[in-house]
Amino acid sequence: MNYQLRLAPRAADDLLRLFEFLAEHDLNAAERMRPAIEKAFEFLQAFPFACRKAAPEYPFLREMVIEFGQAGYVALFEIEDSRMVTILAVRHQREGDFY
Numbered sequence: 001m002n003y004q005l006r007l008a009p010r011a012a013d014d015l016l017r018l019f020e021f022l023a024e025h026d027l028n029a030a031e032r033m034r035p036a037i038e039k040a041f042e043f044l045q046a047f048p049f050a051c052r053k054a055a056p057e058y059p060f061l062r063e064m065v066i067e068f069g070q071a072g073y074v075a076l077f078e079i080e081d082s083r084m085v086t087i088l089a090v091r092h093q094r095e096g097d098f099y
Helices: 009-025 027-046
Strands: 004-007 052-055 058-066 073-079 084-092
Touching: 004 009, 004 027, 009 027, 009 084, 027 058, 027 073, 027 084
Parallel strands: 004 084
Antiparallel strands: 052 058, 058 073, 073 084
């Protein structure tokens, strides 16, 4: 069973910010970022419970590490119900935490 995936406005803003930052430094890498994130989101649609819990007291709030280059990205998401996963935020692994 696949979950529907939606982006919170903040997550969409994060993806745009991360793309623009990378494009300023390496346009080719920025163009490779999109398919890497799309592939990770496809995995997330199928296996959201395979990702680590972001906080023990919130079992449906989870983080997914997205490999890309030497560092990669982290997507914070919530499993809403048996059909929906919402990506709340995305950050580069070297950025500060979500909170």
